[in-house]
Amino acid sequence: MLKEEVLTYIKENKLNIEDVNDLIADAIAENGIEELLEFLAGQDYIRNLAIGLTQYSFRSGPIEDMHSGTNPKHATEDTSLENISQLSQEDMKKLNKYMVDKLGFLLHLLVEGRYFEMATLLQFPILLGSQWDSPNIEKEEKDFEKLLTLMKKNSY
Structure with a gap:
């Protein structure tokens, strides 16, 4: 999950912070901790x-x-x-x-x-x-x- 893709998805779907945190948690569960770290700070x-x-x-x-x-x-x-x-x-x-x-x-x-x-x-x-x-x-x-x-x- 690239940060830009997530930010676009958030804007398009008008998600609140709790929804965003849930989205990121799902990505971590599916793809591992590296997904979160890359989201936070890039490659x-x-x-x-x-x-x-x-x-x-x-x-x-x-x-x-x-x-x-x-x-x-x-x-x-x-x-x-x-x-x-x-x-x-x-x-x-x-x-x-x-x-x-x-x-x-x-x-x-x-x-x-x-x-x-x-x-x-x-x-x-x-x-x-x-x-x-x-x-x-x-x-x-x-x-x-x-x-x-x-x-x-x-x-x-």
């Missing part, structure tokens, strides 16, 4: 999803605040400490590459049907993070709704 879906997930979940968060600001080499006496970058461009490249590689490998295991290896790989990190807070799904849902509203306003 090079492991690369594109690894980059997209890194950008969404890591790069666009607090790490960007740590990176933004004045390069310490160019700071003057008047530059406040809060306005000095804590991470260099090389640091950011290294961190982003690390995230993309790790997420790409997890997606690779998923696509290859190597579920046991994936579970084994994640078992120890899950234990290490056992004291972490649970995800704040409500906050993310609200932020997503704001984004959708903004996108709708800008598309007309």
Whole structure:
């Protein structure tokens, strides 16, 4: 199922989000997880999803605040400490590459049907993070709704 075909089908049949999700779920059941991944991110879906997930979940968060600001080499006496970058461009490249590689490998295991290896790989990190807070799904849902509203306003 190509994304363009799905989008055309959605427009022609005036489907709502629930109908679209059902359509995609049926395609996954019939053709496997690769159908969903290709729908989400195109033919090079492991690369594109690894980059997209890194950008969404890591790069666009607090790490960007740590990176933004004045390069310490160019700071003057008047530059406040809060306005000095804590991470260099090389640091950011290294961190982003690390995230993309790790997420790409997890997606690779998923696509290859190597579920046991994936579970084994994640078992120890899950234990290490056992004291972490649970995800704040409500906050993310609200932020997503704001984004959708903004996108709708800008598309007309």
